[in-house]
Amino acid sequence: MSVDGVIDALTAVCLLGGALMSLAAAIGLLRFPDLMSRMHAATKPQVLGLFLMLTAVGLQMRAWSLVPVLIVAWLFQLLTVPVSAHMVGRAGYRTKHRRPELLSADELNDVVEAVREDTQPNT
Amino acid sequence: MTGLQIVVVITAVVLSLAAAGTIYRIAAGPSLLDRVIAADVLLAIFGASLATEMALNRHTDNLALLVVLSVIGFIGSVTVARYVAHKKEDA
Numbered sequence: 159m160s161v162d163g164v165i166d167a168l169t170a171v172c173l174l175g176g177a178l179m180s181l182a183a184a185i186g187l188l189r190f191p192d193l194m195s196r197m198h199a200a201t202k203p204q205v206l207g208l209f210l211m212l213t214a215v216g217l218q219m220r221a222w223s224l225v226p227v228l229i230v231a232w233l234f235q236l237l238t239v240p241v242s243a244h245m246v247g248r249a250g251y252r253t254k255h256r257r258p259e260l261l262s263a264d265e266l267n268d269v270v271e272a273v274r275e276d277t278q279p280n281t
Numbered sequence: 282m283t284g285l286q287i288v289v290v291i292t293a294v295v296l297s298l299a300a301a302g303t304i305y306r307i308a309a310g311p312s313l314l315d316r317v318i319a320a321d322v323l324l325a326i327f328g329a330s331l332a333t334e335m336a337l338n339r340h341t342d343n344l345a346l347l348v349v350l351s352v353i354g355f356i357g358s359v360t361v362a363r364y365v366a367h368k369k370e371d372a
Binding site: 166169170173174176177178179180181183184185187188193196197200203204207208211212214215217218219224227228231234235238239241242245246248249250253 | 283284285288289291292295296298299300301302303305306312314315317318319321322325326328329332333335336337339341344347348351352354355358359362363365
């Protein structure tokens, strides 16, 4: 197998892997019951899927000079995705999107209860 | 068709199915935050298809567009999440 063949095979694996990440996220969005578990599914194409796709681009371009650009593009996604996920999760928690019967642990609830008791001692 | 082109066709089909599922979730909801997450995933699928096209035709023209897509996804979901939090607290 020639070098080109090996690179093409690796590219194919990366492309299919990235596409399957997207499909897994879509299936997760359709099948999971509540907001928090849907968020869990949604992060797959955003981080690992993009990484695989950028790897495929880098392999096909065959240029080391492109690698820092691809890493920057991926790192930017890696920095912004947790922030937006945090904001969405926080908003979801505050607006009662969580379903307590599906959670095995809810550590934030203890903190919220403690704060509520501190600020409202007479109730 | 070369082997890579066949793989790209399969990738396009899979991405289309994923986008269809995501669009269904955007349409069905049930809540605003579900739609925000689904829109984020749809943007990620757009980015994946842009990268697939770059890999097939061997150019890097879409790379800036990919970065802009992630910026838009970030700003959009953060803004909407803030909006939801404040709106419900007032009520």
